[in-house]
Amino acid sequence: MSRRSGILEFAVLGLLRESPMHGYELRKRLNTSLGVFRAFSYGSLYPCLKTLVQQGWLAEEPGRSPDDPRATALSNRRAKIVYRLTADGKERFEELLGQTGPDAWEDEHFGVRFAFFGQTSRDVRMRVLEGRRSRLEERLAKMRASMARTREKLDAYTLELQRHGMESVEREVRWLNELIESEREGRDHRDPPHHGDQRPPDGAPERPRPGPPDDTTT
Amino acid sequence: MSRRSGILEFAVLGLLRESPMHGYELRKRLNTSLGVFRAFSYGSLYPCLKTLVQQGWLAEEPGRSPDDPRATALSNRRAKIVYRLTADGKERFEELLGQTGPDAWEDEHFGVRFAFFGQTSRDVRMRVLEGRRSRLEERLAKMRASMARTREKLDAYTLELQRHGMESVEREVRWLNELIESEREGRDHRDPPHHGDQRPPDGAPERPRPGPPDDTTT
DNA sequence: AATTTCATGTAATTCGTTACATGATTCC
DNA sequence: GGAATCATGTAACGAATTACATGAAATT
Numbered sequence: 001m002s003r004r005s006g007i008l009e010f011a012v013l014g015l016l017r018e019s020p021m022h023g024y025e026l027r028k029r030l031n032t033s034l035g036v037f038r039a040f041s042y043g044s045l046y047p048c049l050k051t052l053v054q055q056g057w058l059a060e061e062p063g064r065s066p067d068d069p070r071a072t073a074l075s076n077r078r079a080k081i082v083y084r085l086t087a088d089g090k091e092r093f094e095e096l097l098g099q100t101g102p103d104a105w106e107d108e109h110f111g112v113r114f115a116f117f118g119q120t121s122r123d124v125r126m127r128v129l130e131g132r133r134s135r136l137e138e139r140l141a142k143m144r145a146s147m148a149r150t151r152e153k154l155d156a157y158t159l160e161l162q163r164h165g166m167e168s169v170e171r172e173v174r175w176l177n178e179l180i181e182s183e184r185e186g187r188d189h190r191d192p193p194h195h196g197d198q199r200p201p202d203g204a205p206e207r208p209r210p211g212p213p214d215d216t217t218t
Numbered sequence: 219m220s221r222r223s224g225i226l227e228f229a230v231l232g233l234l235r236e237s238p239m240h241g242y243e244l245r246k247r248l249n250t251s252l253g254v255f256r257a258f259s260y261g262s263l264y265p266c267l268k269t270l271v272q273q274g275w276l277a278e279e280p281g282r283s284p285d286d287p288r289a290t291a292l293s294n295r296r297a298k299i300v301y302r303l304t305a306d307g308k309e310r311f312e313e314l315l316g317q318t319g320p321d322a323w324e325d326e327h328f329g330v331r332f333a334f335f336g337q338t339s340r341d342v343r344m345r346v347l348e349g350r351r352s353r354l355e356e357r358l359a360k361m362r363a364s365m366a367r368t369r370e371k372l373d374a375y376t377l378e379l380q381r382h383g384m385e386s387v388e389r390e391v392r393w394l395n396e397l398i399e400s401e402r403e404g405r406d407h408r409d410p411p412h413h414g415d416q417r418p419p420d421g422a423p424e425r426p427r428p429g430p431p432d433d434t435t436t
Numbered sequence: 437a438a439t440t441t442c443a444t445g446t447a448a449t450t451c452g453t454t455a456c457a458t459g460a461t462t463c464c
Numbered sequence: 465g466g467a468a469t470c471a472t473g474t475a476a477c478g479a480a481t482t483a484c485a486t487g488a489a490a491t492t
Contacts, residue, residue, distance in 0.1 A: 022443075023443075023444065033372065033376060041480075041481060043480070044479075047445085047446085050445095080442090081443090081444080111379065114379050115375065115376050115379055116375075150251065154251065157333065157334075157335035161252075168386070171389070175382055225451095226451090241473095242472080258452080258453095260472075261452075261474085262452055262453075264472065264474090298470090298471065298472090299471090299472080
């Protein structure tokens with residue numbers, strides 16, 4: 001019954017933390033802002049919202065779209081249900097933000113975790129980035145071993161597929177290296193090679209816990 | 219009931235087409251040769267094998283590992299179950315190979331389709347590659363539109379995430395361009411118009427001529 | 437007036453995993 | 465003879481989708 005997906009829950013709480021929204025709008029943001037990696041359908045979203053309300057993390061408000069000036073006064077024409085984060089919900093989200101288990105850097109989770117780095121403390125950001133990197137390096141090692149073993153036996157297409165796959169992983173590792181370097185230097189990654197201008201994240205809560213990164217991933 | 223996964227079924231038929239195998243070995247090949255993209259567990263594989271046998275596409279043989287010289291004679295010590303492709307199974311696989319619906323170039327399917335390009339006729343290869351490319355270009359267009367709309371409102375991390383995502387897609391498009399170009403140039407004269415006879419797995423398959431002029435890696 | 441887009445939801449189904457249960461074979 | 469790996473399977477669960485069902489609001 002409990003349609004708690006982990007990642008969907010996390011994303012919903014995170015988006016509602018910024019501002020209240022109704023389901024339809026929430027879904028659009030889910031599939032654009034964060035949606036390069038994942039797409040959710042209503043069949044997932046609405047049940048999830050329901051359970052989050054039951055948990056006490058969200059509150060429902062009959063309402064109109066918040067940027068609709070017309071409907072402020074005389075409308076009892078409820079149709080949209082606007083969800084907002086409760087105090088408990090905020091607490092819950094921050095608890096999730098602080099988690100740095102292996103889950104945080106698996107393929108499915110990493111993207112959405114990164115998307116909310118603006119809300120994440122620096123040491124957690126570091127742990128997640130480094131965890132992700134060592135996860136990928138592990139994977140690279142396996143791929144290299146596998147390619148060494150089977151080099152001769154595979155046809156050109158399979159080989160090309162593996163080569164391209166490895167290159168993709170290597171590319172992500174380089175990306176992570178740049179990000180980690182930026183975090184370390186304390187600058188926000190605005191200078192790395194040649195991307196357009198970026199604004200620093202605004203409300204990043206800086207907790208100065210200099211914990212050594214938990215390197216033993218797996 | 220029917221644990222037919224589409225992609226798992228396809229991969230199993232394709233691997234067994236090359237040589238008979240038992241489940242355990244099959245799973246390893248699934249997760250190395252093709253496994254950059256997907257990993258399957260026994261809980262998926264064995265039920266799938268069962269239904270493929272029921273369909274008449276696979277046949278079970280009590281057997282030993284085919285490269286174990288000791289056990290050739292006196293062993294009734296069955297433990298492994300070696301699966302081989304039946305005639306119907308071959309037909310089925312070739313039917314699947316020929317399909318060029320939109321399914322063939324979605325994220326999940328494309329990898330495994332590509333892995334068996336060595337068995338695929340040229341025109342189908344072309345359609346799959348071009349289908350994949352236009353799918354990605356579609357996605358790029360959406361991402362660009364979305365970024366144009368929301369540029370100002372997002373924090374640096376979200377933006378960086380989107381930028382990296384877009385770059386990944388662009389990179390895959392360039393890869394596809396090279397592959398399509400190679401296919402176009404490398405017209406092999408020995409191209410069978412419709413399926414029927416396939417080369418033995420040892421015979422040199424056509425080379426995709428990946429031609430990597432950029433060696434940004436290694 | 438009709439069509440599109442907005443908006444919310446439920447039921448059945450798909451695709452796959454994890455945890456469990458069992459046992460043979462090989463290596464030390 | 466004990467551990468690691470090989471080998472096969474099942475039951476319970478998980479996460480998300482698709483298809484369905486409904487209806488209000490905006491646009492043409």
